[in-house]
Amino acid sequence: TQLLEQxxxxxxxxxxxxxxxxxxxxxxxxxxxxxxxxxxxxxxxxVTVVTGGEVKKLxxxxxxxxxxxxxxxxxxxxxxxxxxxxxxxxxxxAGNMLTFGGGTRLMVKP
Amino acid sequence: DAGITQSPRHKVTETGTPVTLRCHQTENHxxxxxxxxxxxxxxxxxxxxxxxxxxxxxxxSDGYSVSRSKTEDFLLTLESATxxxxxxxxxxxxxxxxxxxxxxxxxxxxxxxxx
Numbered sequence: 001t002q003l004l005e006q007x008x009x010x011x012x013x014x015x016x017x018x019x020x021x022x023x024x025x026x027x028x029x030x031x032x033x034x035x036x037x038x039x040x041x042x043x044x045x046x047v048t049v050v051t052g053g054e055v056k057k058l059x060x061x062x063x064x065x066x067x068x069x070x071x072x073x074x075x076x077x078x079x080x081x082x083x084x085x086x087x088x089x090x091x092x093x094a095g096n097m098l099t100f101g102g103g104t105r106l107m108v109k110p
Numbered sequence: 111d112a113g114i115t116q117s118p119r120h121k122v123t124e125t126g127t128p129v130t131l132r133c134h135q136t137e138n139h140x141x142x143x144x145x146x147x148x149x150x151x152x153x154x155x156x157x158x159x160x161x162x163x164x165x166x167x168x169x170x171s172d173g174y175s176v177s178r179s180k181t182e183d184f185l186l187t188l189e190s191a192t193x194x195x196x197x198x199x200x201x202x203x204x205x206x207x208x209x210x211x212x213x214x215x216x217x218x219x220x221x222x223x224x225x
Binding site: 004006009031033040041042043044045048050088090092095096097098100101102103 | 141145150151152153154155158160200202204207211212213214215216217218219
């Protein structure tokens with residue numbers, strides 16, 4: 001069974017601060033996806049990283065895939081209140097299956 | 111939203127009663143999934159389908175059954191609901207994204223409370 005550990009589980013910061021969320025596994029994934037979920041809604045895909053060492057940027061969000069394709073990080077620069085939500089990483093395995101991490105609940109206070 | 115509709119959106123039921131949740135999609139996707147989401151556990155796969163009448167178990171399938179008699183509908187049934195099945199249930203479909211990779215798109219969820 002492939003497992004993904006996300007840390008931290010909860011993060012409460014002030015607007016303008018930087019933060020990093022980690023997603024770690026002992027398994028290799030063909031790709032890793034990051035989702036964001038708001039209350040009362042389903043997760044929405046932010047980005048997919050495929051190549052070991054890959055870095056992708058989405059405005060103030062920077063996503064990195066580890067060289068060995070076992071881990072990933074999400075860095076947010078100058079967080080805004082609109083970044084508040086649940087962030088989920090998911091590793092793609094055989095077939096069309098995803099293994100999800102436990103999620104990081106982020107609260108950005110004004 | 112990839113044309114995914116879940117119904118009902120909210121349900122309160124009593125222990126021991128059967129419950130069926132419906133997922134409807136409008137874009138003819140082959141793969142459909144049912145997940146449950148609980149605090150600290152992310153999303154856990156219950157069952158999935160790779161075509162009409164083709165289904166398989168996921169990580170937490172005990173106490174659940176599914177059916178897919180039409181491409182557009184994937185039903186999740188709790189034969190005899192228990193309090194441990196109180197959760198938020200999400201349906202998803204798999205589709206090719208811009209880079210050709212498979213991406214899962216999710217419905218808005220069904221909040222189920224078993225009293």
